[in-house]
Structures are given as C-alpha cells and as structure tokens.
Amino acid sequence: RKEVEQDPGPFNVPEGATVAFNCTYSNSASQSFFWYRQDCRKEPKLLMSVYSSGNEDGRFTAQLNRASQYISLLIRDSKLSDSATYLCVVPPRGSTLGRLYFGRGTQLTVWP
C-alpha cells in the first residue's frame, strides 16, 4: 500500500461551491498531517497542519479520521483564487526522522 493516496481529480466547481478532497494514509502511528497548495509551476506552500482530530482556518477545514486512516480538506465558498493542486502530506512508516511523503495532489479548478 502506498504511504499516501489522493484522488487526482480534476475537480471543477463554480464559485461559491463547497468542495471536499480525501486522502488515505498507511502509517497508523502518524501524529502529524499537512495540506499544501501548489500553483502551476510554483513551489508547494503550507495550507494547514493537522495534529489532532481536525483544524479550521477561515473557509478551510481539515478533518482527521484515525480509525479509517484518512484526512479530508473541505473548502467552503470557493473563490477563483482557490484554483490549484492540493497535496496531502504524511510521515512515512518507520522512524525515518524528518521525512514526509507528498501525495500526487488533487487538482481544483474554480470557474466563475
């Protein structure tokens, strides 16, 4: 099983819509999860860190389901500027200090 798996999309939604992405992970011992955003031809940028059951920041909510080993990212009231690729990031299995595994990303396009 891969360390992290994401639905690649693409997700195409109108402005104002609510959209959710899921990501499954294999490291049941993980205590840290992250969502990054990557714009076309740019570097990934940290969107949210998730250390417990979930985290909310404005229109963005990340939720963690440890029993089923998945995390989700919910975006409410989508804006055109939310169009990007969203990367799910988790630590790998084992004690590989510092390493993180980046999912391939879910592509989102918000249209007017």
Add this chain to the structure above:
Amino acid sequence: DGGITQSPKYLFRKEGQNVTLSCEQNLNHDAMYWYRQDPGQGLRLIYYSQIVNDFQKGDIAEGYSVSREKKESFPLTVTSAQKNPTAFYLCASSINQEPRRQPQHFGDGTRLSIL
C-alpha cells in the same frame, strides 16, 4: 525576511556535464531536503540532511550528490550519470521535532533542462 533561496531559477545542462543547484536558508532549520518533480507527478525525495555534515539518500539518489558543510546551505549536484535530469527541483527545510513532525518550507525551485 527569513526564507529559503534557490538559485538559479533556470539551468541548462549539456550532455556529460555536472551542474550544481544552490539552496540557502536563514530559518535556522536543522533539516534540509531536495525533491524532484516531473510534470503531472508528485514530489520524489532525492537526498535529505538532518544535521550538518550528515545526509541520507532518499528514494531516487542515483546520479545526484549533496554536501552539508554549513547549516544554512545544502547544494545539490546533478552529475552526468543522471540520464534524465529535466525536472523541477525543490529544496525544503524544517525544524527537527518528534513525534509531532513539523512541516517543510520550500524554496521557489530550479527548472533544469538538457541542451
């Protein structure tokens, strides 16, 4: 402002040539990482370093080399042994902390192409 600086932004390599990509950070982070990203693909780890004078191979280290002589600097050399070097190269750094692993912060990348 604190951050990670990668240079150059664009780099062209001739066949048989070694090229070095620079990565400098002033965030006082112990750990630094090099990733490669191919079009439409995820990030793949090339090398990483948790502390000065120490580094480990990632998942695709063949054809690459690194050094970590200073905390602030982690240069990556793409050697002539790397037959398919065209990609977007990203350097990252993070604080070392367990078990609550810290996020990595990225430079703005170097695009390497073959001439």
